[in-house]
Amino acid sequence: xxxxxxxxxxxxxxxxxxxxxxxxxxxxxEQAIAEASRCLECRNPKCVQGCxxxxxxxxxxxxxxxxxxxEAIATIKLTNSLxxxxxxxxxxxxxxxxxxxxxxxxxxxxxGRLERFCADHERKKGVAAPVRAQSTGKRVAVVGxxxxxxxxxxxxxxxxHAVTMFEALHDTGxxxxxxxPEFRLPKSxxxxxxxxxxxxxxxxxxxxxxxxxxxxxxxxxxxxxxxLGTGAGLPKFMGIEGENLxxxxxxxxxxxxxxxxxxxxxPDYSTPIKRGKHVIVVGGGNVAMDAARSALRLGAExxxxxxxxxxxxxxxxxxxxxxxxEEGIIFRLLTNPVRILQGDNMTVKGVECIRMELGExxxxxxxxxxxxxxxxxxxxxxxxxxxxxxxxxPMILSGSDGLKVSPRGTIVVDESAKTSIGNVxxxxxxxxxxxxxxxxxxxxxxxxxxxNDYLRNN
Numbered sequence: 528x529x530x531x532x533x534x535x536x537x538x539x540x541x542x543x544x545x546x547x548x549x550x551x552x553x554x555x556x557e558q559a560i561a562e563a564s565r566c567l568e569c570r571n572p573k574c575v576q577g578c579x580x581x582x583x584x585x586x587x588x589x590x591x592x593x594x595x596x597x598e599a600i601a602t603i604k605l606t607n608s609l610x611x612x613x614x615x616x617x618x619x620x621x622x623x624x625x626x627x628x629x630x631x632x633x634x635x636x637x638x639g640r641l642e643r644f645c646a647d648h649e650r651k652k653g654v655a656a657p658v659r660a661q662s663t664g665k666r667v668a669v670v671g672x673x674x675x676x677x678x679x680x681x682x683x684x685x686x687x688h689a690v691t692m693f694e695a696l697h698d699t700g701x702x703x704x705x706x707x708p709e710f711r712l713p714k715s716x717x718x719x720x721x722x723x724x725x726x727x728x729x730x731x732x733x734x735x736x737x738x739x740x741x742x743x744x745x746x747x748x749x750x751x752x753x754x755l756g757t758g759a760g761l762p763k764f765m766g767i768e769g770e771n772l773x774x775x776x777x778x779x780x781x782x783x784x785x786x787x788x789x790x791x792x793x794p795d796y797s798t799p800i801k802r803g804k805h806v807i808v809v810g811g812g813n814v815a816m817d818a819a820r821s822a823l824r825l826g827a828e829x830x831x832x833x834x835x836x837x838x839x840x841x842x843x844x845x846x847x848x849x850x851x852x853e854e855g856i857i858f859r860l861l862t863n864p865v866r867i868l869q870g871d872n873m874t875v876k877g878v879e880c881i882r883m884e885l886g887e888x889x890x891x892x893x894x895x896x897x898x899x900x901x902x903x904x905x906x907x908x909x910x911x912x913x914x915x916x917x918x919x920x921p922m923i924l925s926g927s928d929g930l931k932v933s934p935r936g937t938i939v940v941d942e943s944a945k946t947s948i949g950n951v952x953x954x955x956x957x958x959x960x961x962x963x964x965x966x967x968x969x970x971x972x973x974x975x976x977x978x979n980d981y982l983r984n985n
Contacts, residue, residue: 579969614643673701742926769867
């Protein structure tokens with residue numbers, strides 16, 4: 528019989544809704560070794576094929592089995608400079624773990640949890656300063672400081688290139704810092720991961736907006752190569768009546784206030800945020816779950832997820848949906864807002880919705896939601912958070928003549944991450960639109976390989 532997968536210890540659901548501390552508590556050494564021992568050491572492991580950053584998964588798990596956690600994290604960091612982040616927020620269940628042989632008849636090895644354990648073990652001991660590579664004399668500019676940019680910067684620094692990173696905000700991390708809440712990804716972990724990348728030799732400049740302070744044209748003339756990892760921070764709205772009312776937030780603004788600007792610690796931090804008793808979050812992805820669970824922790828009496836498809840179609844990770852349900856988040860599925868109702872002083876007093884049913888599949892292959900006539904109804908609300916996606920910020924296009932973009936505003940690249948400008952590559956959400964952290968990291972790694980080849984061959 529296969530050994531059972533080790534459960535992840537969690538904060539109690541009732542307790543954690545009153546704080547922003549991390550929900551998942553991590554494995555003990557005994558649990559980590561027991562979970563690693565479930566690995567079958569396949570002759571032809573498929574799990575690596577599911578990893579966008581190509582971690583030697585069988586290698587580091589074998590080292591964990593032997594109790595050699597130092598070697599395990601060293602193996603991981605050969606290809607992944609953000610292991611503590613990936614171990615927490617990457618959707619391993621549809622990537623490496625989905626291809627684990629054990630998944631065919633039971634539960635796969637908990638690869639993500641093991642990666643997290645190794646990273647946390649190293650952090651507790653103190654991360655040793657990395658050895659810097661010999662300089663090549665080449666200079667690379669990296670625009671943005673999110674997961675794609677951090678990965679590209681680290682890989683290029685390891686090759687000996689002088690890397691300067693330009694970040695528009697006052698802190699690094701991109702979506703890791705402004706988007707993902709403390710209870711899912713503590714910011715101290717992001718800071719430690721960024722510090723490791725700085726120790727590789729990366730020079731970080733914050734409060735530096737490319738497109739304003741310096742144009743892309745100027746940047747590519749000052750550096751031998753450029754990587755654009757500017758993310759997708761421009762929120763989308765539904766275009767319905769009432770979206771301009773007080774109490775309507777984009778998920779981006781709401782989470783940026785809570786996470787980057789520490790509104791959850793008001794008045795210790797001066798960032799205000801409107802706290803509601805009845806909160807509606809529109810959307811069904813991880814961002815919607817983050818917003819809903821944050822609103823609950825800010826003191827809401829009732830928080831509802833309103834999503835136009837059914838539970839099987841929810842794009843959020845299963846683990847995040849389960850956590851939200853445990854915490855008391857209400858899921859109003861097959862429901863879609865049609866207008867936001869106005870109360871006194873231009874405030875929100877409710878949302879008029881219509882029930883939906885699933886029809887034929889759309890272009891993505893998912894069944895399209897169709898309104899049910901006569902099913903309109905009102906849900907009381909004083910806060911509405913729109914979490915239906917984002918698109919790239921067009922700021923980077925200022926002074927970037929020749930940079931080809933798609934009709935959606937995403938930067939167009941070829942299969943090697945090259946843009947339409949010779950010495951400029953791009954990757955992450957700026958290219959794909961809003962996607963996962965690990966896919967952005969994979970894109971950053973690909974771009975770094977392309978830039979390195981370009982610099983060494985020219």
